[in-house]
Amino acid sequence: MQQEITPASKPSLKPKTLNQANVKGFNLHVNDKWYALAFLGPSVLILGVFVFYPMLRTLYLSLFLTNNVGRPTVFIGLKNYVNLLTSSAYQASLQATAVYVIGVVAFTLILGLLLAQMAVRKLAGIQWFRTIFSATMGVSVSVAAIFWLFIFSPSIGLFDQIGTLLHLPLVQWLTTPGPAMIAVIISTVWMNLGFTFLILFGALQMVPQPLYEAAAIEGASPSYQFFHVTLPMISPTLFFTSTVTLIGAFKSFGLIDLMTAGGPNNATNLMVYQVYRDAFLNGNYGLASAESVILAVIIALFTLLQFKFLEKRVTY
Amino acid sequence: MIQTKTRKPLRYLVLILLAVIILGPFILGFWTSLLPTADIAKGALWSTHISFANYAEAVKQTAILRYLLNSFVISTLTMAAQLLFCSLGAYAFVFLKFKGRDLLFYLILATMMLPFEAEVIPNFATVRQLNLLNHYAVMVIPFLTSAFGIFMLRQAFRQIPPELKEAADVEGLNHWQFYWRVTLPYARISLFTLAAYSFLESWNQYLWPMLTTFSDKFRPVQDGLRQLQSQETFNNWGMIQASAVIVVVPTLIVLFVGQHYFKNGLNEGATK
Numbered sequence: 001m002q003q004e005i006t007p008a009s010k011p012s013l014k015p016k017t018l019n020q021a022n023v024k025g026f027n028l029h030v031n032d033k034w035y036a037l038a039f040l041g042p043s044v045l046i047l048g049v050f051v052f053y054p055m056l057r058t059l060y061l062s063l064f065l066t067n068n069v070g071r072p073t074v075f076i077g078l079k080n081y082v083n084l085l086t087s088s089a090y091q092a093s094l095q096a097t098a099v100y101v102i103g104v105v106a107f108t109l110i111l112g113l114l115l116a117q118m119a120v121r122k123l124a125g126i127q128w129f130r131t132i133f134s135a136t137m138g139v140s141v142s143v144a145a146i147f148w149l150f151i152f153s154p155s156i157g158l159f160d161q162i163g164t165l166l167h168l169p170l171v172q173w174l175t176t177p178g179p180a181m182i183a184v185i186i187s188t189v190w191m192n193l194g195f196t197f198l199i200l201f202g203a204l205q206m207v208p209q210p211l212y213e214a215a216a217i218e219g220a221s222p223s224y225q226f227f228h229v230t231l232p233m234i235s236p237t238l239f240f241t242s243t244v245t246l247i248g249a250f251k252s253f254g255l256i257d258l259m260t261a262g263g264p265n266n267a268t269n270l271m272v273y274q275v276y277r278d279a280f281l282n283g284n285y286g287l288a289s290a291e292s293v294i295l296a297v298i299i300a301l302f303t304l305l306q307f308k309f310l311e312k313r314v315t316y
Numbered sequence: 317m318i319q320t321k322t323r324k325p326l327r328y329l330v331l332i333l334l335a336v337i338i339l340g341p342f343i344l345g346f347w348t349s350l351l352p353t354a355d356i357a358k359g360a361l362w363s364t365h366i367s368f369a370n371y372a373e374a375v376k377q378t379a380i381l382r383y384l385l386n387s388f389v390i391s392t393l394t395m396a397a398q399l400l401f402c403s404l405g406a407y408a409f410v411f412l413k414f415k416g417r418d419l420l421f422y423l424i425l426a427t428m429m430l431p432f433e434a435e436v437i438p439n440f441a442t443v444r445q446l447n448l449l450n451h452y453a454v455m456v457i458p459f460l461t462s463a464f465g466i467f468m469l470r471q472a473f474r475q476i477p478p479e480l481k482e483a484a485d486v487e488g489l490n491h492w493q494f495y496w497r498v499t500l501p502y503a504r505i506s507l508f509t510l511a512a513y514s515f516l517e518s519w520n521q522y523l524w525p526m527l528t529t530f531s532d533k534f535r536p537v538q539d540g541l542r543q544l545q546s547q548e549t550f551n552n553w554g555m556i557q558a559s560a561v562i563v564v565v566p567t568l569i570v571l572f573v574g575q576h577y578f579k580n581g582l583n584e585g586a587t588k
């Protein structure tokens with residue numbers, strides 16, 4: 001700017017431009033609230049109507065008995081919560097969710113880490129393996145459910161066919177409680193692996209190579225290097241991945257709906273499925289709202305934990 | 317070094333084993349989609365009666381292509397809207413000064429903790445009252461913006477050097493101009509990430525469309541597959557697998573092509 005000004009006009013122009021700039025800056029500042037309204041208005045409106053309001057409304061509904069279209073009728077305080085927490089069916093749902101979430105998180109992390117660790121070393125053709133390992137990122141929930149439904153289907157499915165070949169007793173995968181839980185965990189883990197692999201692979205690539213060289217010179221074995229160099233270096237990413245997987249697992253619905261519909265015998269009746277059932281199949285909106293609040297509190301706690309940790313990581 | 321050389325075949329063995337586990341369901345799904353359902357029902361998976369008949373049947377007898385189109389429309393609209401509204405919102409939090417800015421930001425941040433799954437009951441009542449049921453709008457309007465998108469782009473916009481903004485003020489650029497000419501190009505990698513994320517998120521929606529759409533005209537693909545799987549076609553495994561393959565192939569292609577560009581994009585961003 002200043003270089004463009006000709007020497008002749010310099011003395012008179014320079015203060016003037018500065019002054020103008022200040023005036024403009026001042027004007028912009030005054031206009032900011034209108035800009036803010038235009039820029040933020042749509043987002044605030046949408047989040048207000050579809051995120052804030054429904055949370056308060058869910059809280060409110062959870063304190064009432066409701067009619068068949070979901071309108072509150074009788075205020076009953078915390079009775080819905082008391083009923084839920086003392087009902088053995090709801091306790092079973094919580095327990096099933098806990099088993100599912102722990103299974104999904106543990107196996108997703110272990111297998112994801114194994115994939116990432118195997119793919120991070122340079123080998124001929126490793127690029128192909130990296131592409132394959134990330135492939136399930138492109139799989140949506142209903143496709144995964146259909147593929148695995150076939151694999152677990154009785155007698156014609158892959159597992160039963162292999163079992164027959166090896167003369168093993170046949171397992172009714174989706175119609176026996178324990179195996180059904182295992183089946184939905186396997187399917188979910190498979191679906192999660194692509195994303196988890198990519199994130200952990202990225203983290204492993206960022207571990208400085210000299211650390212490994214130094215460890216090797218010191219005579220550290222590969223497993224020692226893994227536990228004392230790799231794991232500590234990627235622990236923030238590992239934590240991030242585990243909370244993301246955990247929150248995702250708490251919210252699981254599609255796979256359950258398609259593969260087991262919460263059965264057999266409510267063995268895979270996870271929390272979101274229970275909400276769906278009570279609200280939209282049984283028309284018990286008050287009770288389902290209380291279930292939603294419990295779900296939201298659990299997820300909010302884990303999200304908060306994640307925020308806190310990420311914040312720490314940024315500051316230190 | 318010697319150690320790694322002797323371990324090479326073992327490493328390949330493990331890699332191949334893992335690849336088979338990951339690819340197994342894809343391969344099995346694709347393979348059975350080529351077989352006659354009668355053979356599948358007998359468990360004759362090594363049948364040699366290979367054809368694309370199941371695909372022809374799926375396209376002719378089911379609305380699978382319509383489901384794909386519906387999902388494409390819904391996801392594209394959602395993605396475009398999120399790019400616009402999240403970037404505008406993020407801009408406001410970085411470059412505008414107004415009363416209550418920080419409070420509003422923390423409120424929006426707090427909504428990231430609330431799972432949509434726990435809010436479907438009032439949201440269903442809302443869209444019913446707004447007469448949005450069974451239409452594209454019901455799957456787009458609640459997701460026009462996202463707290464996550466605003467948060468992510470805010471982080472990206474904060475990287476823009478303050479000198480750029482000062483220079484723009486001196487040049488007399490107003491906020492619209494600065495937003496359009498400087499902010500968006502500067503943060504294009506984050507915008508690309510948000511685009512991919514919001515598209516996939518919308519594409520994978522399951523519970524919400526299941527509650528709010530009742531006809532093939534608007535049903536997106538996840539719910540469409542559910543429909544196929546629960547209808548009388550239930551035991552027609554060949555056709556169901558063909559439908560699943562039709563659904564998964566486009567996303568796989570997008571993923572692999574996207575991954576290539578995404579990596580280049582990241583490198584480009586890193587060297588800048």
